[in-house]
Amino acid sequence: MNFPGEDGSRNELDPWRIILACLFKIDSLEIPGVVDATGLAVDWGLNEREDHSHKLRRTAYRPRINRAYEALREKDQLRVAFIICEELARREMADQLDAGLQRIGWRIDGFRLVPANETVRELFFPQGSQHDAYVHVRDIIRHARRSLRIVDPYLDGTVFTILRDVRRQLKVELLCAKPPADFVQETGRFRQQHPRMRVETRRSRDFHDRFIVIDGTACWLIGCSIKDVGNKAFMVSAIEDSRNAESLLKTLRNAWADATPLA
Secondary structure, eight states: OOOTTTTTOHHHHOSHHHHHHHHTTSOTTTHHHHHHTTTOOOOOOOOTTTTSSHHHHHHHHHHHHHHHHHTSOHHHHHHHHHHHHHHHIIIIIHHHHHHHHHTTTEEEETTEEEEOSHHHHHHHSOTTHHHHHHHHHHHHHHTOSSEEEEEOTTOOTHHHHHHTTOOSOEEEEEEESSOOTTHHHHHHHHHHHOTTEEEEEEEOOSOOSEEEEETTTEEEEESSOGGGBTTBOOOEEEOOOHHHHHHHHHHHHHHHHHSEEOO
16 A cells, blocks of 8 residues: 655654544544643634634634744644644544544554555655664753652553663652553562652543653653663653643652552
8 A cells, every 4th residue: 555655755654634634523522631731832712703603713723823833843833743743632632633644654553653655654654763863862861860750551661671771869650541550569579679769659540641750840741651762763852842841740740649559
């Protein structure tokens, strides 16, 4: 099967236009919440006429979202596309997304946007991306001075391999949703071997994405589970917009406070 752009046109294989089309099929009142989850800075203010109907709200929002998206670097554009795609897939739009994305070499896999052919993989995740992403995650964690919070529904013992590189006293909070059966035991063994780190693990099902928070102030979105670091090409993106970063940090603090202690 031949896909558009197999001659190397990144624009033709960019999933944004298909994701955006699906975004504008949801209730217009929900659009800002979906987009805000990405950290994309969009002016949502509407005048009386623009706020009169779903159609008029969508008409007002579309160029604003596109302008904010086009102002981003390519890697940040892809991060935004990935997050919106996952948000929409979780709103029972996975089949609609998949039908459009399959035509340009992408697909939906477990709510996530993934390449469906080698052309897309090479254009958007060049050779060496797996190692580069692993090094980026490791370096982020090494920069923690006081505290480190890792939010990942599917955390497993892989996280302790990365944490071994940390050589200072540190408060470490691990928030997961579906840990393996031996995760509590692994946590205990890691504590014994690395007493300078105060490690606590909790369980919560209130989140889907993966984040690293450094010293309670800086936050990164991780494109795949920590357990897959080094095995998959994925994005690592800082949440740079201050308003969205603070909102996200507050949400993560609340999720931690409400979570169930494991160890």
